[in-house]
Amino acid sequence: MPGLAFRYVGRHRLPSRLSEFDVERYFALTDSDIAALNERFRGDRRAGAAIQLVFLRASGRTLDHVGTLPRQLLRYIGERLSLPIPTIASLRTLYQRYKTQYDHQVWACEYLGLTSHGQGQLVDVAAWMEQDAAETLSMDDLIQHVHHWLYERRILIPAERTLRDLARSIWAEVERDLLVLIEAAVPKVQRVRADALLSARHGSSGMTILEWLKTPPARHSPSTITETLAKIRLLKDLGVHEWQLDVVPIEKQRAYAQRVQARRPAKVRELKESTRTIELIFFLHVTLLELTDALLYQTGRRVSDLVRQAYDRTTVRQAHSAVEYRQQLVVIKALVRDSGRTAQERLDDIDKLLANLADKPPASHAASVREALTDDHHRIRNLMGPLRELGFVGREAEPSLRQLKLVGTLRDSGATELPLDCDVPVSAAWRDLVKGDDRTRALRALEASAITGLRKGLRRGSVWVNHSLSFRERDQLLIPHAQWERDHNRYLSSLGLPGTADPFLERLTEHLKAALAALEEAREAGRVTIGPDRALHLSALEALPIDGIPKRTRDLIFSEIGTVQFADMIMEMDAHTGFSEVLLARKARDANELVSLYAALIAHGTDLDTTNVAAMIPKLDPAHISTAMRLLEMPGRLPRANDRVVEFQRTHPITELWGSGRQTSSDSMSLDTSPHLFYARVDPRRRTHAVGMYTHVLDQHGIVYNQPIVLNERQAGVAIEGVTRHNESRDDGGLRRLSVDTHGYTNVGMTVSKLLGFDLCPRLRNLSERKLHLPRSMVAPAGLAAIAANEVSIKAIRDSWDGLLRVVASIHAGRVSAIVALQRFGSAAQGDPVHRAADHLARLLRTLFLCDYFSNVEFRREMHTLLNRGESVHQLQRAIYTGKVAPERGRRRDEMIAISGSLTLLTNVVIAWNTQRMQATLDGWRSKGQGIGDDWLRRLGPAHFAHVNFRGTMSFPIERYREMLLNAAPWRRTARL
Known part of the structure; x- marks a missing residue:
């Protein structure tokens, strides 16, 4: 959705006060505008025409309200037109005749290329609104969408009452259709x-x-x-x-x-x-x-948990067995050396010691774990009850479903043993236990096999539940076959991919040959070595020259900026971006509603509860905070508010020194919580129960995507999902490179990201991943032959190219999230043709990445810088959220998303405020002739928080921003006429 650039779209009046940023960004007059005004109007008429022009360009509506015009706008218009304009004026003082105002509006519309809405266009608007209303979540969102739709098509936005009446009738019709659907279903x-x-x-x-x-x-x-x-x-x-x-x-x-x-x-x-x-x-x-x-x-x-506990029991049992075995050897050794007894007596004693030793060889560790799991039959049986009631469906040949059905039938009949004529298929790993002589134990083994098989089947998509969101049939998650066949070319056009694999593979192969040559050159130069482990190695990055100037410059900048209260920071950023208007879907009606919204952000985005926040803000009722917290759970509002703050931060020239905005890094930050959250996991580093907050941090420092996740799981899906959802709302091409650590990488993830139009750049840890995988027909340079493996099957990629494109197109279209898609087609789906194609293509892509990573020092340094930049933003987030998530918080999905989104918004507010102040300080220094090198500024960052007071009594400066943030009541508007 459009963000900061559309802030004033659809407005029918100007606020009583504008910031200098708003005037220069939204209401600026260009040189061509001034020339057109000078040519068309005489001096005493230019000011009114200029105001009509800039308002029309910013809002898409004519300015008819007769309230007081902002002083900042009047002063700006006067300076640009070199005219004496009063600092206090209204449309009534500028226009003595309505016809003059009307003529100015007609000229401004013609100059901007805006067309008036006729009856035919209103019919088109209504038809578009009917389509949009089918997916829009509220009537306010519908009105906002139509504002943007008309503005982008250069159609004059009708009066608010006209659009609202139209939206109300369409919304009522949509709800009538929903009611008819419900009554039929x-x-x-x-x-x-x-x-x-x-x-x-x-x-x-x-x-x-x-x-x-x-x-x-x-x-x-x-x-x-x-x-x-x-x-x-x-x-x-x-x-x-x-x-x-x-x-x-x-x-x-x-x-x-x-x-x-x-x-x-x-x-x-x-x-x-x-x-x-x-x-x-x-x-x-x-x-x-x-x-x-x-x-x-x-x-x-x-x-x-049951498998892990069986593993632990097996490990302990094997340790005890090893001790007992050694003790037996010690006793046997003593008997052998006992010369006071006859040989036969000693042999008899040794035979007694070894009487309990089984004749069969010892089982492997994995087989011992399966035996321990079989012995835990009471807990397994208690778990099978809930699973049977869910109504699993799956492929006809799915063994776990047949096992579950047989076990259920036997238990219902009261059987305690598995019949000998049982023909249910079991894997080779469980076959010895299921086919054993002890039929009671065989039934328990079948139960354990069924329950572990179901878990694997759910993850790879061979088993599903129809009344589920994430675990439904795999084909239901993707674009339907009929639709895919019909709109195949349209989907491929939006992805920019060919219908067959050959053109894509030809380009990839050419790039791969050039990359291999560059890597061989780096090896010959000694920058890269091949170790005894037959893997690529390189020396540590050479540290940049030690230079204390950037650090001293940073200290001087923030020393001049000075300390700031968190409340002042929030309100100032709201005045610049209007994020409160996005969160409320309108301007706040009064100061209490606005402060309650800020308090709700703090309650969600910090470890404070409503009572503590209310104690920090005088005269605020905790009940009002709770109401506002529910409002923040409305889907889509927090992401749109975050986008506005990030866009504002990126308008400052200093951010261009930090990056282009086309690269990002992603990583998870754990928030401590109570074990009373069912999805809380133990953080392996912090050793406490925690939930993950996954963020995508731009090379310009702003957070562009956030999502709560479960710890200790692969994060490639959520990493790809963040870039995909960010890029779908951008018209500048979006992100092109994503840097991740080991957890954000999988083979399928690398393939999916490339086909979605961006590169996944992982920091690899395992030596086994530092191999060069090539097509069987490609010959590696002689110096790299030791680490090259010609095992990539081009045929596997060609054969399943269409199925792979269908998965990627489904992610791109938003039909399925990348998180779910990578679970269904990831490592759990081994043997699936689509997984095999993705895996082989990923080996080529990983080889290309490794060649760049090992041969290009600047690329490697840039990637590590991005990852470190994300860590610095995490430090700021920890300064805001210092405690742990309370046991009663975050149990609902919507609430946890609101916690993540609020923390991200507060973090972006700090980053944007710091960026603005840093830019203002640098501009002030340069105006005094104090030059600062860009190389120094590139090494600074806005994720600084030592000067921010996040706690204590919060006093929001309402009076300073009242006219910019609050919607004046009707009686107040009249009083200002």
């Missing part, structure tokens, strides 16, 4: 039962069933699994899993569901029946999908 009996949930009580807890369904899952434990299953069972008994509502975009369903989540049941009952039906049905449907995902995640993690 949900039987009346089920709608009545759903409505009864508003007042029905749940057990002895005192809550209504609706309140109970709103309660998020608690800590990772069997009791949480049981409660989550109980909620799923209730929803399935209601028939929610049979509702066919997929034609409505999931984000739109979530938006309606969130309204129910934010209201008390009593307030839901007060809604109009049609509105209540829509919101309640979508809430129940989304709740079932999310609870199913949560249960599958919990059971998968539970299976991992």
Whole structure:
């Protein structure tokens, strides 16, 4: 969506005050504008025409409001036109006749190429709004979208009442269509039962069933699994899993569901029946999908716990066995040396010691783990109950589903042994246990095989659940086959990829030959060596010359900037970017609403709760903060607000010295939390329970994407997702290079990123990854032959090219996230043709990257600089979020996204404010003739926070920015006429 450049689009009046930044960015007069004004109007008419011109260009609307014009704008117009203009004026004082004002507006429209909206164009606008309303999440968003749509097409934006009446009628029609869809998909009996949930009580807890369904899952434990299953069972008994509502975009369903989540049941009952039906049905449907995902995640993690515990028990048992074995050897040694007894007596004693020694050879460690897992049959059986109720579906030949069905049938019949004539297929690893003589143990082994197989099947997509978001059928996640065949060329055009693999591979092969030659040259020059381990090695980067000037310059800059209160910083950045208007979808009505919004940002983005924040801000009610915190959970608003702040930061010339804005690094920062969050994991470095906050940091320091993640999992999917979602809203080509650490890299991830149009640059750790993989027909230079492997199959890439493009196009179109796609087609999908094609193509891409990494010092230094820059931003984030996520916070998906987004927004506010002050300080120094080298400035950064007071009593300077941030009440507008 358009960001900072569209700040004033759709406005029908000017604020009473403008900042110098706003005047120069949005209301500037160019030299050609001044020439046109001088040619067309006489001196006393130019000011009014100029004001009409700049307002039309900024807003797309004519300026008809007669309130007081901003002094800053009047002064600027006077200076640019060299005219004496009063500092206090209104349209009424500038125009004595309305016809003159009208003539100026007509001229400005003609000069800017704006066309007036006729009846035919309004029909086109209405048709576009009907299409947009099908996916838009609120009517306010719909009106904002049509403002931008008209502005981009140079159509004069109609009066607000005209658009709002049109949007209201279209929105009502959309909701009527939704109601018709719901009535067709949900039987009346089920709608009545759903409505009864508003007042029905749940057990002895005192809550209504609706309140109970709103309660998020608690800590990772069997009791949480049981409660989550109980909620799923209730929803399935209601028939929610049979509702066919997929034609409505999931984000739109979530938006309606969130309204129910934010209201008390009593307030839901007060809604109009049609509105209540829509919101309640979508809430129940989304709740079932999310609870199913949560249960599958919990059971998968539970299976991992059981396997890990079996591994630990096996390790301990093997250690004890080793001790006992050595003790037996010591005893045997003593018997052998006992010369006081006969040989036969000693042999008899040795035979007694070895009586318990099994005749078969010892099992491998993995086989011992499977045996230990089989012995843990009570916990495995307790876990199979929830899994059986989910209704798994999968491929016909999926062994784990057949095993689950057989185990369920035997348990229902009361059998305790596995029949000898069992024909259910099992893997070779489990075959000895399942085919063994002990049939009771064989049944337990089959249960363990089924439960571990299901987890793998879910990850690779061979097993799925229809009422799930992330674990549904793999083909349902992708563009449907019929649509892919029909629109194949359109998708390829948007990706810039050929329909066959040969043109892409030819270009890649040519680049690879040149890169290999450069690497061989670096080896001959001694910059790269091949070690005894048959892997590439290089010496550490040569440190830059020690120079204290950049550090002293930074200290001098921030010394002149001085200390600042966090509240002042937030309000000033809001005045420059209008992020509060984005978060509220309108301007704040009064000071209390605005301060409550800031307090909600602080409550979400720091470790403080509403009570503590209210104590820091005088005369603020915690209830108002809680209401504003719910508002921040509305999807899309925090990302759009963040985009505005980052765009403002990038308008300063100093950022061009830091980077081009086309590169980024991504990494995860862990926030300590309570184990009572079911997705909390132990951070291996900090040794505490934590959740991950994954961020993409530009080479110009701003954070352009954020998302909460689960720790200790591969992060390649979320890394690619961040770049993809950022690039889809850019018209400048977006990001072209992404630097990640080891966790952000996988083979499939490197292929997907390249086909999406950007390069994934990983910091590789394993020596096995420092090999050169080449096509079987390519010959490596003689000096690199020791580390080259001709094992890349071009045929595998060609054969599955179309399937690979379908996956990538689905990610690009937003049908499936890169996170889910990489899970389904990643390492868990080994053997799948699409995975094989992606893996072989990735080997070529990794070889090309390694050649550049080892042969190009500047490329390597730049990549490490990007990663270090991301770490410096993480330090700033830790200064803002100093504590841990409270046990009662972050359990809901929407709330955790709001926490991540708020922390990102507060971080970007600090970075943008520092950048602005650094630019102003440098401009001041240069105006005095104090020159500063660009090489020094490149090594500075705005992620500085020692001068910021993040705590203490917060006093927001409302009066200083009232006219810029608050929407004046109607009576106040009249008083200013």
